[in-house]
Amino acid sequence: MTIDEPGTTQDERREFFRIDDSIQVSYRVITPEELPESIDEPLQGDDRLTVMTRLQTISQHLSAPLHRIEQRDPDVADYLKALDEKINLLGQSFLTEEKELLNRPSQSVNLSAGGLAMDITESLQVGDLVEIKLLLLPSYTGVVAYGEVVGVDNSTGGDAAYPFHIRINFSLIRNSDQDALIRHIMRRQGEMLRQRREQLDQEYD
Numbered sequence: 001m002t003i004d005e006p007g008t009t010q011d012e013r014r015e016f017f018r019i020d021d022s023i024q025v026s027y028r029v030i031t032p033e034e035l036p037e038s039i040d041e042p043l044q045g046d047d048r049l050t051v052m053t054r055l056q057t058i059s060q061h062l063s064a065p066l067h068r069i070e071q072r073d074p075d076v077a078d079y080l081k082a083l084d085e086k087i088n089l090l091g092q093s094f095l096t097e098e099k100e101l102l103n104r105p106s107q108s109v110n111l112s113a114g115g116l117a118m119d120i121t122e123s124l125q126v127g128d129l130v131e132i133k134l135l136l137l138p139s140y141t142g143v144v145a146y147g148e149v150v151g152v153d154n155s156t157g158g159d160a161a162y163p164f165h166i167r168i169n170f171s172l173i174r175n176s177d178q179d180a181l182i183r184h185i186m187r188r189q190g191e192m193l194r195q196r197r198e199q200l201d202q203e204y205d
Contacts, residue, residue, distance in 0.1 A: 113182045125152065
């Protein structure tokens with residue numbers, strides 16, 4: 001995590017949270033008429049995909065009260081945590097209907113809360129609008145965002161099946177989805193740092 005410098009804009013702060021990751025992702029090119037006017041609009045019936053994101057947002061808001069309960073009555077806190085796990089399992093069951101995304105192989109992406117870059121099979125044009133669906137593991141967090149293609153290059157990844165490299169900036173994303181992306185990225189950054197420390201410890205043993 002990077003400490004904000006004075007005068008840092010919100011967009012710049014979002015870009016501080018950026019990682020290389022492997023996730024399940026799908027996209028489709030849309031017309032300007034298909035772009036919702038507001039993040040408050042239902043995102044084309046994708047409530048099933050984003051149910052885990054909303055559940056995690058609720059859990060985040062309840063974390064402080066749960067901590068206070070845990071200090072007063074650990075048994076009650078354990079019971080509430082078990083209920084939370086049950087609800088999360090039910091939330092994950094909604095994802096079984098998102099077969100198109102679930103059946104996709106994981107794909108390497110460069111991911112931030114403000115956009116992503118990845119290799120694709122088809123050539124898009126700068127300025128194209130896209131609808132993007134992400135499934136973040138292992139939390140099964142679904143994210144739906146709309147974005148604009150801001151860069152198209154030849155891929156340097158060496159996989160002939162994915163000859164084009166695109167960069168997309170999110171232009172419309174729910175605050176809860178963006179928060180979920182930041183939590184996922186910070187968690188993955190923590191895992192990478194731990195793995196790096198363990199490798200260094202092994203090298204010096």
